[in-house]
Amino acid sequence: MQAATALIFEGTRAADDAFDRVVRDRGVQLLRIAWRILGNRADAEDVVQDVFLRLHRHGLDFPNEAALGAWLCRVAVNRCIDRSRRARPIGELPELIAANSSAEAAMLREEQKRILTQALAALPARERAAIVLREIEGLPTADVAAILGSSKSTVRSQISKAMTKLRAILAKEGE
């Protein structure tokens, strides 16, 4: 049995190498997106694992790199939205490694980011996903629309609504 398994692995080594490369290249971005949408590191790691497992089953036959990237983002965002609908409320804030700058300014900046992240967590899942993809990841509106499975105008409207809500939450925090 072990010999048979070894043979199968041997036969698919080239495919495995290509798959490893995709995990290396795309893992960071997917993890960042999932973490920002879910606000929880463990859940984000689970989502990214699931996404790559689905890719392994699906195979790497995409017309180009952009199509592969869009597919990965779409699966990841859909998984995040599903999870955040039934998941616990976001408690743990995504504390990604902060760049070191002067202590006081950095502290203030970190505080602002913490508040903003909290405000982001209060948004509905789809609006949060739109903000993460468009504003944090900097993807074009057309790509965001393709990932979310909606039109460009819907994405624009979601982002506009989300920004209004964020401003309101931040104003309340500032009082």
Add this chain to the structure above:
Amino acid sequence: MTDNQIRDLFREMREEPVPPDSLALIRMKLEDRIRSRARWKVAARVTAAAMVMLIALLLPHGAVTHKAAATKALAMGQPAKPSVDVPETAPLVAVRPAIQKTRRRPRASSAPVEIRIETADPDVVILLVSQ
């Protein structure tokens, strides 16, 4: 906070690196899951092959030939004829033909044989009697 300030913060968030151990952990767990999935796949294939072989061995010979004949007929577009099971013949062995012993009929000894020949003249009859 203005929209521009919010967007600046978002941009800063984009540049924040993710912890490297997080990605390493994902890759490790992913590899485990893929390997275990591949093992299950191999195990399932081996089990399926074993089941097919077992079924083929356990099925009676007649059922197999009948099914094969039906499949062949179906492929040729004709109705399947029921197969006739030919009983297995014993291997041919050179056998010396049995000598049929005829029992000699005992000769009738006591009863006399009488032959009666009638002639054209009804009054004349030739009678032969053996003793």
